Amino acid sequence: MSKMDMNEVQDVVKEDGRLKTKDLIFAGAFGAIYLVMMLAIVMGTGSIPILYLLSPLTVGVIGGTIYMLCVLKIHKFGAALILGILFLLISSTSNWLSIATAAAAAVLAELILFLGRYKSRKMYLASFPFFNLNMAAPFALLQVNKQQFIDLSRAYYGEERANALDAMTPGWIWYGLLALAFAGGIIGSIIASRLIKKHFEKAGIV
Amino acid sequence: MDFTFYGDDSKGLIKLDPRTKLLIFLTSGILAINAYRIAPIMIFGAALCLVLALCGKWITALKCMALLSLACYTRYMVETSGRGASAVLIIVSSLLSIFLFTFPVIISFLLLAQTTRISHFLSALQAMHLPSALVIPIAVIFRFVPTVQEEWTGIRKAMAFRGIELNMMNAIRHPMRTVEYVLIPLLFSTISVMEELAAAALARGMDAGVKRSSYEVVKLRAADYIVIAVFLCLIWYIFRYGKAGVVS
Numbered sequence: 329m330s331k332m333d334m335n336e337v338q339d340v341v342k343e344d345g346r347l348k349t350k351d352l353i354f355a356g357a358f359g360a361i362y363l364v365m366m367l368a369i370v371m372g373t374g375s376i377p378i379l380y381l382l383s384p385l386t387v388g389v390i391g392g393t394i395y396m397l398c399v400l401k402i403h404k405f406g407a408a409l410i411l412g413i414l415f416l417l418i419s420s421t422s423n424w425l426s427i428a429t430a431a432a433a434a435v436l437a438e439l440i441l442f443l444g445r446y447k448s449r450k451m452y453l454a455s456f457p458f459f460n461l462n463m464a465a466p467f468a469l470l471q472v473n474k475q476q477f478i479d480l481s482r483a484y485y486g487e488e489r490a491n492a493l494d495a496m497t498p499g500w501i502w503y504g505l506l507a508l509a510f511a512g513g514i515i516g517s518i519i520a521s522r523l524i525k526k527h528f529e530k531a532g533i534v
Numbered sequence: 535m536d537f538t539f540y541g542d543d544s545k546g547l548i549k550l551d552p553r554t555k556l557l558i559f560l561t562s563g564i565l566a567i568n569a570y571r572i573a574p575i576m577i578f579g580a581a582l583c584l585v586l587a588l589c590g591k592w593i594t595a596l597k598c599m600a601l602l603s604l605a606c607y608t609r610y611m612v613e614t615s616g617r618g619a620s621a622v623l624i625i626v627s628s629l630l631s632i633f634l635f636t637f638p639v640i641i642s643f644l645l646l647a648q649t650t651r652i653s654h655f656l657s658a659l660q661a662m663h664l665p666s667a668l669v670i671p672i673a674v675i676f677r678f679v680p681t682v683q684e685e686w687t688g689i690r691k692a693m694a695f696r697g698i699e700l701n702m703m704n705a706i707r708h709p710m711r712t713v714e715y716v717l718i719p720l721l722f723s724t725i726s727v728m729e730e731l732a733a734a735a736l737a738r739g740m741d742a743g744v745k746r747s748s749y750e751v752v753k754l755r756a757a758d759y760i761v762i763a764v765f766l767c768l769i770w771y772i773f774r775y776g777k778a779g780v781v782s
Contacts, residue, residue, distance in 0.1 A: 350732040356674025
């Protein structure tokens with residue numbers, strides 16, 4: 329970062345100009361696909377507690393391709409940030425820790441793209457594991473107030489499921505979920521790079 | 535699937551401002567987190583369906599209300615009868631809970647998406663002085679969720695034509711292949727829709743960088759204030775009585 333002086337920073341940000349309406353439309357549309365995919369997975373697997381806790385991994389594995397196409401298609405400052413903010417608004421506004429996590433994940437991903445100056449393919453791939461940390465954000469209630477989380481599931485899903493969730497979530501589960509989300513991100517970006525090479529580059533989409 | 539996705543409130547008895555609908559949408563998110571007794575869920579669901587009906591979608595509203603009543607009734611019976619194998623009970627009650635949990639969000643989303651024209655929505659958001667980097671993506675999301683749904687049905691049909699069945703067994707045996715089969719055509723077809731949308735936006739001069747004028751008049755009317763007041767009362771009610779244990 330120190331090597332990059334202020335002029336260069338401005339060059340990187342300005343290179344293609346600011347985000348145009350076209351880019352915003354792409355961001356919104358990919359956001360819609362990403363959110364639909366995420367909700368479909370969480371609801372589809374939500375009735376089984378262990379799969380519910382694994383959802384940071386599964387969403388990362390599948391969502392990687394969508395995220396990667398979005399940032400590659402827009403190719404400018406702001407893509408990851410907007411996608412992250414849309415994610416935050418929909419899924420993680422329940423407490424301060426989840427808001428902070430989701431925001432931090434979006435900023436980190438954008439920062440890594442920025443360090444790659446929106447050119448380096450490796451940096452694009454490296455940014456997704458950080459972006460995917462936001463999948464741990466909806467679970468932040470486990471860290472802030474676990475009792476409330478368990479009470480909520482008890483009221484919603486009944487005694488058995490609450491006890492199962494309680495047994496499956498030791499004190500360090502939040503860090504475990506962060507690690508899971510990161511691992512899902514890594515797998516997701518590997519898959520994304522393969523699928524993009526196989527399909528989208530040939531078609532000339534990215 | 536019918537094709538009345540993209541917003542029309544011309545048949546409605548009242549015409550609500552998009553901002554009011556946004557408030558209802560946010561309220562339903564709060565309900566999802568804070569209410570899990572049957573009475574608040576029923577009351578809130580009924581209020582949502584009533585608004586939906588008043589805005590002109592009374593058939594959808596009736597269907598949703600019937601579904602909600604059925605789900606609440608089943609849940610009540612499951613909770614009070616105390617019989618049945620516990621495995622079945624867990625599955626049934628968690629499916630019901632997921633339905634009840636998402637119901638208000640889905641209804642208010644329908645309200646927002648099916649009874650609001652995009653141009654109306656855009657000018658209302660602009661009247662709130664939000665930056666365009668946020669306004670356009672949000673508007674596009676509401677326009678795009680139904681598109682994703684349509685493409686999804688199309689892909690299912692195309693897969694069936696080629697003899698590829700999309701079911702739980704295949705998804706477990708070949709997870710990566712299933713993802714590829716679904717995701718790649720979905721992304722290809724939605725990307726071409728996005729390009730068209732972007733071209734349309736360009737043609738309308740969204741990039742011109744001047745303040746856009748609009749035929750749409752955005753103004754909160756009496757009906758809006760009444761609906762807002764009712765929903766604020768409902769929020770208070772949910773926070774006070776929504777949780778188990780406050781009043782049993």
